[in-house]
Amino acid sequence: MTEYTRRFRQLATNVVHAGAPHPHIEGAVVSPIFQSANYLMADEAAYDEVRYLRLSNSPSHLSLQARLSVIESGEAALVTASGMAAITAAILAHARTGDHLLTQRTLYGGSQSFLDRDGPRFGLSYTAVDASHPESWGEALRPETRIFYLETISNPLMEVGDLRAAVEFCHRNRLVSIIDNTFATPVNFRPLEHGFDVVVHSATKYLNGHSDIVAGAVVGSAASVARVRDLLLHLGGSADPHSCFLFERGLKTLALRVERQNDNALRLAEFLSRRAEVKTVHYPGLATDPSHRFAADLFAGFGGMLSFSTGDVRRSEEFLDRVRIPLHAASLGGTESLVVRPARSSHLGQTPEEREALGIGDDLIRVSVGIEHIDELVDDFGRALSGE
């Protein structure tokens, strides 16, 4: 019988070894790709036990899920076809028709439009709150409020809420706390260790880290993950084995990559904040950033994402044309640095007025800082800002 129970004390060891099949299947050092949709019947007693890809129970899924549950400090994990599959399944599995959610003011655009456009069809409503002001949350509560949905570091303004207060508020008001930990990664913050109920990820980003798959993950208690898995079985958003393989391969270097990205992003944020061409820098690692006090209290590092404004859309566009190292592309969390205007990517679905109300100016540039040499990145940004 193959077991997927290996675990160690340190995250850097667990990203390489946790959940690896024991004994190694056919002696393979790396978990092979189990590219088979179905499996021979054994002694299954329930539908859930039938081995079939949509049930997320091939060896490719089991080892990856075991590894994810260890590194995010959960009892169980589920890998999904995308981050949005993880987010929508986690919300829908924990909500009932007529429920109300509290959400953080700025969220990833896809999560926001799910709540705006699809939520009402499932009978769900929400109130967006300022996650850094716990005293304002109480008035948004309703008898039917069931979920508080947050992002550890929000997209694209890198806001960090009062996460300790959020856990306490959820316990006091019997809310399920669901947090998107994509930007922070478990290297910098593990929400379940602090009392959050459910963690979701777009594994497309840092967990895989190589911009070559779309995938997601849900981690939490065994009961929560089972609820999400039961729903995903019907929605059909399971991951394919080849994605699981690439995901697991990328995950092995998570600690190395994120530590380098933390360092690079801090250096770049400090550099940008000293430049006259830059109006504002959003990075929780800067002592002057409004989110710094919450982030410094809880995080091991401040992450690889930052954003900055130039005060002028045309100047921002010129910057994007001039930089040579970062690629001008949406998405984030890979080894390569990326730059993009959220008004043209993640928040294109919102009107300029809606974006402005959230503080997302059309001149805002979001940077996913990669693992390149920081001196060369800084030089490139400096040159592009000076108009060279």
Ligand SMILES: Cc1ncc(COP(=O)(O)O)c(C=O)c1O
């Ligand atoms: C914070 C965050 N959550 C979720 C998602 C959605 O993930 P996916 O594209 O893997 O569905 C994204 C995508 O950009 C994101 O940035």
